[in-house]
Amino acid sequence: MDRIRHVALSSVTLPLDVPISDAKVLTGRQKPMTEIAFLFAEIATEDGHSGTGFSYSKRAGGPAQYAHAKEVGENLIGQDPSDIGKVYESLLWAGASVGRSGVATQALAAIDVALWDLKAKRAGLPLAKLLGAYRDSVRTYNTSGGFLHAPIEEVKARATQSLADGIGGIKIKVGQPDMKEDLRRLAAVREHIGDDVPLMVDANQQWDRPSALRFGRAVEELGLVWIEEPLDAYDAEGHAQLAAALDTPIATGEMLSSVAEHVRLIEARAADIIQPDAPRVGGITPFLRLATLADHAGLQLAPHFAMEIHLHLAAAYPREPWVEHFEWLNPLFNERLETRDGRMIVPDRPGLGFTLSEQCRKWTVDSVAFGRA
Numbered sequence: 001m002d003r004i005r006h007v008a009l010s011s012v013t014l015p016l017d018v019p020i021s022d023a024k025v026l027t028g029r030q031k032p033m034t035e036i037a038f039l040f041a042e043i044a045t046e047d048g049h050s051g052t053g054f055s056y057s058k059r060a061g062g063p064a065q066y067a068h069a070k071e072v073g074e075n076l077i078g079q080d081p082s083d084i085g086k087v088y089e090s091l092l093w094a095g096a097s098v099g100r101s102g103v104a105t106q107a108l109a110a111i112d113v114a115l116w117d118l119k120a121k122r123a124g125l126p127l128a129k130l131l132g133a134y135r136d137s138v139r140t141y142n143t144s145g146g147f148l149h150a151p152i153e154e155v156k157a158r159a160t161q162s163l164a165d166g167i168g169g170i171k172i173k174v175g176q177p178d179m180k181e182d183l184r185r186l187a188a189v190r191e192h193i194g195d196d197v198p199l200m201v202d203a204n205q206q207w208d209r210p211s212a213l214r215f216g217r218a219v220e221e222l223g224l225v226w227i228e229e230p231l232d233a234y235d236a237e238g239h240a241q242l243a244a245a246l247d248t249p250i251a252t253g254e255m256l257s258s259v260a261e262h263v264r265l266i267e268a269r270a271a272d273i274i275q276p277d278a279p280r281v282g283g284i285t286p287f288l289r290l291a292t293l294a295d296h297a298g299l300q301l302a303p304h305f306a307m308e309i310h311l312h313l314a315a316a317y318p319r320e321p322w323v324e325h326f327e328w329l330n331p332l333f334n335e336r337l338e339t340r341d342g343r344m345i346v347p348d349r350p351g352l353g354f355t356l357s358e359q360c361r362k363w364t365v366d367s368v369a370f371g372r373a
């Protein structure tokens, strides 16, 4: 039996090239995003195996994730890294006072992802293969070119570039206070890329129920792959009504921070496509639990953000999924993911297939270690 010998936790701030705005900024609820906070966990064992995982937070919460991981992390030393469920539970008990969702479990996500990375690396398999892959590549769409701070000509140019780079679909942000402006941008992009390219929209929770229904009816003929987050993330009933009223599929789930919250969404038939985020729900262990429930309910899967993790999880989902392309995290890692013919290729490197870059070390703002180096 192997034992966890050493754990290093780091808090890393990734700066973004330009301030990012979605509908939450245009409705005045949030400020443009200029950086993303990452929590990295690097775990090493007595037998010389190692794994790296991460969690993240946008706008606020990064220091809290790091602080919680720092408090409970010492419990890892001496545990068998193979027993991921048991290890996870021990960390949950160590932090039981702050609950089983949100920041508390997002802090554990980095550790959980590192343990899965370690297990797959030790087996000499990509994580997708360790979990049981259904495919070697996953349909992919680009999000980063379609934000609302970008003028429409830039959105069109970036869509062209994404398609040239082998990315299969294009998603643009909507949900502005003036819906007519959303419809104009959407029509311009559809005309630019043609009818055959998969196209999605994302309102980032900024409509009320009547506005979402009005938008959905107005775009029914455009053949969108989905309408994402039309309503407040916790309005399961409203999403269910929309999903029943529209032919266009409804997608949501990225903001939910536990399995229990996703169960509510699944049971309410609130979405056709579920969009869990492994770091946000507490790691790969809880993600797998809710993905099983989603498959059982007949839902499609399109995980949110963090393609470096979600490519593997989507490859191991029974129904044909999508993975979201964001190049933002590239500077943190030495490796790059390949896109070809509209799909993202699962790397054949063991584990997640990523190592931390020198740049990532330079952006480290705090770190702590437990155990023997």
Ligand SMILES: [Mg+2]
Residues within 6 Å of the ligand: 202, 204, 228, 229, 254
């Ligand atoms: Mg979204």
